[in-house]
Amino acid sequence: MIVITGASGHIGSKIAASLLLQGQKVRCVARTAEKLEEFAGKGAEVSTISLADTSALIKAFSGADAVFAMIPPNYKAPDFRAYQNAIGASLAEAIEKSGVKYIVNLSSQGAHLPDGTGPIKGLHDQEVRLNKLNGVNILHIRPTYFMENVLANIDMIKHMGIMGSAIRGDLKFPMIATKDIAKFAVERLMKKDYTGTSVKDLLGQRDISMNEVAGIIAKQVNKPGLKYVQFSYEDTEKGLIGMGFSADVRRLFVEMSRAINEQFIMDIPRTKENTTETPFEEFAKLFIGLLLD
Numbered sequence: 001m002i003v004i005t006g007a008s009g010h011i012g013s014k015i016a017a018s019l020l021l022q023g024q025k026v027r028c029v030a031r032t033a034e035k036l037e038e039f040a041g042k043g044a045e046v047s048t049i050s051l052a053d054t055s056a057l058i059k060a061f062s063g064a065d066a067v068f069a070m071i072p073p074n075y076k077a078p079d080f081r082a083y084q085n086a087i088g089a090s091l092a093e094a095i096e097k098s099g100v101k102y103i104v105n106l107s108s109q110g111a112h113l114p115d116g117t118g119p120i121k122g123l124h125d126q127e128v129r130l131n132k133l134n135g136v137n138i139l140h141i142r143p144t145y146f147m148e149n150v151l152a153n154i155d156m157i158k159h160m161g162i163m164g165s166a167i168r169g170d171l172k173f174p175m176i177a178t179k180d181i182a183k184f185a186v187e188r189l190m191k192k193d194y195t196g197t198s199v200k201d202l203l204g205q206r207d208i209s210m211n212e213v214a215g216i217i218a219k220q221v222n223k224p225g226l227k228y229v230q231f232s233y234e235d236t237e238k239g240l241i242g243m244g245f246s247a248d249v250r251r252l253f254v255e256m257s258r259a260i261n262e263q264f265i266m267d268i269p270r271t272k273e274n275t276t277e278t279p280f281e282e283f284a285k286l287f288i289g290l291l292l293d
């Protein structure tokens, strides 16, 4: 039995689909039953609980050979790191008390740093917390910036004809499709070929700039005028108010953008082992459907 937290999310849903296709016994954990119906229909057990409910989580992890563990975002949290630490502590207690021996923990590039990385700080805390557990094999996967983040530009492209964020337009940095993260996690959850505590960096297919990203999307959707604009940190923080983000989360997002621009989050050298397959050109096909409706 493999248990997947965040099972209706970007990564968890792809892990669940792949494991079910391969005939694995799967238990999907998330709060909203409707978003898990597809997997229930394919034979998955479903556990609609909050990760904050530790006793329910211990039951959900019981009998598992392996768990995909993640701390989902809660952008409304007044103190985001405190929220991450509460969920993180609940996950750690459930791992310990359920006796599960293999954990793939979703972390992030930058999680080696305790500070200055915005929302990644709580993932650093979680790595440290899980590393203290005895007798559990824990693989922390540290993916880079998700290509899916770029989808947040859809409305801006539709209504203003631009895309933008606080990240420098000309800065090449690693970007990954979440399907590449899921593929790696599925292999590890099935093979359980890691011992003790270890870390795996996942840097996507290549380093790419936001200017190039805009150019690729412009070509895909036949909008040659589509350009990327770098917003100031102040404007970015104000812009996030409209998305309902708490003041703390807005500040953390700006801190992370600054860390990307100053290149101290994504400073791992690219190798064959940390490079994955999906190029942005393939991911960008998604924009065709999304921008035509």
Ligand SMILES: NC(=O)c1ccc[n+]([C@@H]2O[C@H](COP(=O)([O-])OP(=O)(O)OC[C@H]3O[C@@H](n4cnc5c(N)ncnc54)[C@H](OP(=O)(O)O)[C@@H]3O)[C@@H](O)[C@H]2O)c1
Binding pocket: 005, 006, 007, 008, 009, 010, 011, 012, 029, 030, 031, 032, 033, 035, 049, 050, 051, 052, 070, 071, 072, 073, 106, 107, 108, 109, 119, 123, 143, 144, 145, 146, 149
């Ligand atoms: N975006 C990036 O560039 C990036 C890069 C590196 C690492 N990360 C990390 O990746 C993680 C996000 O992964 P993702 O994009 O796959 O997630 P996601 O798409 O936001 O999905 C979140 C999942 O968690 C569930 N969930 C949310 N709150 C919950 C709660 N309190 N209890 C139980 N389930 C809950 C959601 O379903 P319900 O709402 O129905 O419960 C959903 O299944 C974060 O830890 C983030 O820091 C992100």
